Amino acid sequence: MSSTSLSAAPATRRRRMATQLWRGLTYLALFLIMAPAAWILLGVVSRAWAHWRWSVLWTPLTPTGGGLRDQILGTLILMFAVLVVAGTIGVMAGIHLSEFARTGKLSGRLSGPLRTSSDILSGFPSIVLGYVGFTALVVGLGWKLSLLPAVIILSIMVIPYIAKTTENSLRQVPTGYREGAEALGMSAGYGLRKVVLKSALPGIVTGLLLALAIACGETAPLLYTAGFSNTLPHSLTGSQFPYLTYIVFTFYNDPSVQKHYLAYDAALILVVIVLLLLVASRIVVNRTQRHSESARGTARRRLFGGGGNGSGQDAAAEPGLVPSAAALPGKS
Amino acid sequence: MTTVGGVAGSIPATPRSAGLSKPPWHRRAADSIRRNEESGWRTVAWVAVLLPLAALVFALTVLVLKAWPAVKINGWYFLYGRTWTDGAGAYAAPVTTNGVQHLQGAKFGAWAIIWGTIASSVIAIVIAVPLSLGTAFALTERMPTWISRPLGFTVEILAGIPSVVIGLWGILTFGPWLAGNVYPIIANNMPDVPILRYFGNPHGSGEGLLTAGIVLALMIVPIIASTTRDLFSQVPPLPKEGASALGMTDWEVANRVTLPWVRSGIIGATVLGLGRALGETIAVVMIGGAILQIPHTIYQPMTTVAATILTQLDGAQADGTGFYVATLAELALVLAVISVGVNLVARLIVNRTGRVTAPVGGA
Numbered sequence: 001m002s003s004t005s006l007s008a009a010p011a012t013r014r015r016r017m018a019t020q021l022w023r024g025l026t027y028l029a030l031f032l033i034m035a036p037a038a039w040i041l042l043g044v045v046s047r048a049w050a051h052w053r054w055s056v057l058w059t060p061l062t063p064t065g066g067g068l069r070d071q072i073l074g075t076l077i078l079m080f081a082v083l084v085v086a087g088t089i090g091v092m093a094g095i096h097l098s099e100f101a102r103t104g105k106l107s108g109r110l111s112g113p114l115r116t117s118s119d120i121l122s123g124f125p126s127i128v129l130g131y132v133g134f135t136a137l138v139v140g141l142g143w144k145l146s147l148l149p150a151v152i153i154l155s156i157m158v159i160p161y162i163a164k165t166t167e168n169s170l171r172q173v174p175t176g177y178r179e180g181a182e183a184l185g186m187s188a189g190y191g192l193r194k195v196v197l198k199s200a201l202p203g204i205v206t207g208l209l210l211a212l213a214i215a216c217g218e219t220a221p222l223l224y225t226a227g228f229s230n231t232l233p234h235s236l237t238g239s240q241f242p243y244l245t246y247i248v249f250t251f252y253n254d255p256s257v258q259k260h261y262l263a264y265d266a267a268l269i270l271v272v273i274v275l276l277l278l279v280a281s282r283i284v285v286n287r288t289q290r291h292s293e294s295a296r297g298t299a300r301r302r303l304f305g306g307g308g309n310g311s312g313q314d315a316a317a318e319p320g321l322v323p324s325a326a327a328l329p330g331k332s
Numbered sequence: 333m334t335t336v337g338g339v340a341g342s343i344p345a346t347p348r349s350a351g352l353s354k355p356p357w358h359r360r361a362a363d364s365i366r367r368n369e370e371s372g373w374r375t376v377a378w379v380a381v382l383l384p385l386a387a388l389v390f391a392l393t394v395l396v397l398k399a400w401p402a403v404k405i406n407g408w409y410f411l412y413g414r415t416w417t418d419g420a421g422a423y424a425a426p427v428t429t430n431g432v433q434h435l436q437g438a439k440f441g442a443w444a445i446i447w448g449t450i451a452s453s454v455i456a457i458v459i460a461v462p463l464s465l466g467t468a469f470a471l472t473e474r475m476p477t478w479i480s481r482p483l484g485f486t487v488e489i490l491a492g493i494p495s496v497v498i499g500l501w502g503i504l505t506f507g508p509w510l511a512g513n514v515y516p517i518i519a520n521n522m523p524d525v526p527i528l529r530y531f532g533n534p535h536g537s538g539e540g541l542l543t544a545g546i547v548l549a550l551m552i553v554p555i556i557a558s559t560t561r562d563l564f565s566q567v568p569p570l571p572k573e574g575a576s577a578l579g580m581t582d583w584e585v586a587n588r589v590t591l592p593w594v595r596s597g598i599i600g601a602t603v604l605g606l607g608r609a610l611g612e613t614i615a616v617v618m619i620g621g622a623i624l625q626i627p628h629t630i631y632q633p634m635t636t637v638a639a640t641i642l643t644q645l646d647g648a649q650a651d652g653t654g655f656y657v658a659t660l661a662e663l664a665l666v667l668a669v670i671s672v673g674v675n676l677v678a679r680l681i682v683n684r685t686g687r688v689t690a691p692v693g694g695a
Contacts, residue, residue, distance in 0.1 A: 015581050022583035026473070029466020033557070034483065036550050037490040040501045047504075092380030100374055101381075116679075117385040123604075123675030124391070125611025127638045128664045131645065132391045135398055135661070156387045163384065189369030210492070217494025220613035220642055248496045249614060252504065267497045274492045282485065 041271065048261075048268035056265050061230040061242070065258035068266055070232045074242040075216055075273070078150060078226075082215045086155035086162055087208055093118070093159065094166025094204075099192060122160035129153050130221030138225060143237040145227025150241060153221050158211040165210070169203020170196065202288035209281040213274045219245040244270050395668060398661035401432040405655070406440050410662060413441015416624055418648070418656045426653045434655035442663060444626045448541070448634035449667075452616065453609040455545025456552055461602055463549070464556035469586060471557075472564045484561070491554030499618035502547040507538030507619060510546070515631055536631040544620035544634070548612055552605035559601035559682070563594040600681030607674040611667065613638040637667045 059067030097118075101111030130153060137149035173196050181191030197204075227240030228250075247266035251259040354360075403410075419437030427436050467487065471480045515535035522532040567590050575585045591598075616622070621633025622643045635643075641660050648656035 015584070019581035019583040022586065026466040026470040029463045030470040030483065032463055033467050033490070033550075033553055034486055036506070037486050037493075039505070040493060040498060041489070043501050043505050044497060089380045089383055092377045093384065095373065096377035096381040100377055114381050114385055116676075117388045119679050120672050120675055121384050121388050123607050123611075123671055123678075124388075125613070125638055125667050125671050127611070127613040127641050128395070128668045128671075129391065131641055131661065131664045132394045134645065135657075136390070136394045140394075156384075156391075159387075160384055163381075187366055187370060189371070189373050190366055192370070192373060213492045217492070217496065219494070219496045220638070223642065224645060245494060245496045245614075248494075248500055249618070252500055252618075263500065267500055270494050270497055274494065275489065278485075278489060278492050 044264070044267050044271050048264040051261050052265065052268075056262070061262075063230075064256065065262065068244065068247065068262060068269065070230065071242045071244045071247055071266065072269060073232060075244045075270075077147070077232075078154065078222075078241075078243055079212050079216050081147070081151040082154045082158060083208065083212060085151060086158045086211065086215075089155070090159040090162025090211070091166050091204060091208075093163040094170060095192075095197075097163065098167040098170035099196070118160040118163055121156065122164070124157075126157055126218060127220040129157060130224045133221065134224035145225065145240045146233070146235070146237045147226065147241045148236045150222055150226035153225050154215050154218060157218070157221065158215055161214065162207050162211050165207025166200070166204050169200040169207070172203065173199050202284050205284050206281045209277045209284070213277040216273050216277075217245065217270060219249050222246070223249075392668065395661055395665045398658055399665045400658075402440070402655065402658035402662040404430055405432050405434060406659065406662065409439075409441050410659075411441075411446065411666075412443050413439070414443050414626075415439045415441050416444065418651055432655065433653040435651060435653055438655055440659045442637075442640075442666075444624055445635055445637055445640050445663070446666075447626050448620070449610060449636040449638075451541060451634070452545045452548055452620065452636055453606055455542065456548035456609040457602060457606055459546060459549035460553045460556055460605060461598075464553050464560055464601075464605075465598070467553070467557045468560035468564055471561055473582065473586065484558075487554050487557055490550065491558070495551060495612060495615045496618075498547060498551060499615035502543060502615060502619040503539065506547065507543045509538070510543055511536060511538030511631075515542070519629075519631070530630055532629060534629060534631070536629070536633075538631075539619065539621045540630075540632045541620065541627050541634045542630045544616050547615055547619050548609045551612060551615065552608050555608055556598075556601045556605045559604065560594070560598055563597040563601070564590060567593045596681050596684065600678045603674055603678035603681065607671050607678065610636075610674065611638055611671050613642050617642055637663050641667075 056067040057072065058069050060069050061067065061071065097111060097115060101108055101114070133149045133153035137143050137152060138145055143149050177195050177199060178191065181195040182188070186194065222243060222245065226243060228246045229240040229242050231242065233239035233241060244266045248263050248270070251263035251266075254260065254263075355363075406413075417437065417439055419435035419439075425436050426433050428434075471484055471487075475483075515538070518531055519533045519535040522528050524532065571589050571593070572585055575589045576582075580588065616636050617639045620635060620639060622635045622639045623633040624635050624640070625633070627634050641664055645657070645660055648660055651657065
C-alpha cells in the first residue's frame, strides 16, 4: 500500500476503483444467476412440500385428482426407451465420427457433412420436430398419438448430443492406448471394445445421463406425439401415453385445487429426477477422474504424445465440451 | 491407429493352419468373430451415423412438402402481413385458389408472431450476455475451487431444470413478483417520450413480453456461461501473468488480454444461445401469454413462432381443407430455417476459435 501511495496519481486510484467495480459487477452477475436458480428449486420444493402426500407415487390419476403413478411410470418408460434407442444409435455414431471417419475412404470424405448435419439437428427447435412427428408419424403413418412416435422424436432430439459427447470422450483417449492395443496384437475391433471404449466409458455415460435429463423434461414435442392419458396403455401405437410434464403444463391453471397440487407434485418429481441424473453424472466423472486411467492418461499423453501424429488430435479436442473436463482442474 | 484389422486378426490363425488337424468348430467360430469384429463395428457405426442426416433430410422434406400449398397462397404477405385469420372458421365454404383448397377469407400474415419471436429473443440476449460474462469471470478469476465448483454445478442444474418447471415458476411466482415489485417502479418513472414510452404503464400482471424475455435469458445463461467459462480456461496463463506483471489490474487483464483472446468464441456462444431462445416453446407459452398481438408496452402478452405452433395445431385441425395446418408447417419451416442458419453461423465461429486457441492453451 505504502509503495503505491508514492505514485498515488489519480489515474492509479481510478484504475484500482475500476477493478473493484468490475469485480463487484461480476459477483453481482453471479448472484443474479444463482438467486433465481435457488429460487426456482426452493419454490418448486416448498410449493409441493406444503401438501405433499406419498400416495401420489402409487395412486393412479382420476378425473378429480388421485395420484401420478402412471405418469411417473410413463416418464420412466420414455426415458428407458430413449436410452435404448438413442443411446445405441448415438454412441455408435460417435464411434464412427471419432474412430472410423478418419480412415475410411468414403466415410472420411463424408465425415464433415455428417458432423454438420448432426450439429444442425441438435439446434433444431423441439416444437418443429414435434410437428414433423405429428404430420409424418402420428397422422401420416396412422400411428395415432402414442408411445412409438414420441420415442422416435425424442431420440432424434438427443442422438446428436450423445454422438457429440461420445466422440469427444473417445478423442480424449490417449493415442498410446490404441497403439499399445495394436502392439499387443489385438485386432482393431477387439482393441476398440476392450481398450478404447473402456477408457472412454465415463464420458459416454455422462453424456447419456445428461441426454436422459433433457429427454425427461421435454413437453413441446410430446404434446403432439404422445398425446396424454390417465393410465398406461398396453400398446406401442394407437393409444395415447401418459407423462409428467403434461401434468405441469395443463394442470397449473385448472380450476380444481387438487389438480394444482398435482402440477406442483409433478414439477417436484421432475426436478428430483433431473437432479438425480445430474448428481449421478457428476459422481461418475469424479470417481473416474480420481481412480482410473483418464487422470493418468494426461500424464501418459505428455510422455507419449511429444511429436506423434495422433497427439495433435488429442490436444485439439476441445477440453470443455465434456462436462467432466470443464469442471476439473488439471492437477487433481 | 485404426489400421485394417486383417493383419492383426490373421496372426492366431497361422500356426493352426500349419498343423494337420482342423481346430474344433467353436474355436474357428470365435476366431472368425474376432477377425471380423471390426467390420461389424464399422457397419453398425456407419448405419448409425447416417441416421441423424436421414432424420434431418426427412424432417425438412416433410416440412417443405406440407408447407408448399401455404407458401403458394400466402406468398410474401406471410412475412409482413398483420392479419391472421382462418376465415370464418370451420363453417366457411372451402374455395380453391391455384389448385389449393382453403377456407373463404383465410389470410395469414405472421408479422406479429415473427415480431414477438425476435423481440423476446433480443431481450433474452441483451440480459443474458452480460450476466454470462460476469458469471464466467467470477467463476474463473481468483475464486477458490471449493466455492467455484458447487456454483458451477448450480449453473449446470439451471440448464437441466425442465423448461415446463421454469415456466411454472415464471407464471406463478416470478411474473407476479415482477409485476408487484419491479415493473411499477420502472413504469411509473418512465418519461413519455417516443422510445421510452414503450416501458411505461400499463405494466400488466407479469404475463408478457418482458417476463418471457427475462426467463428466456435465465434459460440461455447456462449455455453461454459454460461455453464462455471453457473459453476462458483455454486462454494460456502466460499472457495473463505477463500482463499482471506489467502492472495491469485484474480488470485490465480481463478486458485487454482475456476477452480479445476469446472474442469470436463468445460471439459464437451468444449466437448458440440465440438459437435456443428462438426455439424455446413451452416456457414462452406459459409466461408470454401466447396472445396474437404486437404489445403496446413491453409488459403485455405476445406470442412467438414456436408458441403459435404449439397452441394452434390442435385447433387448426378443425380446418377441413388442411390449409391452416399447412400454414403452421410454413411457420415451422421459417423457424427451422432461421435456427439452422443461426446454428451454422455459431458452430462456424466457435469451431474456428476452438481450433486456433486449443493447441496454445494445451501447452
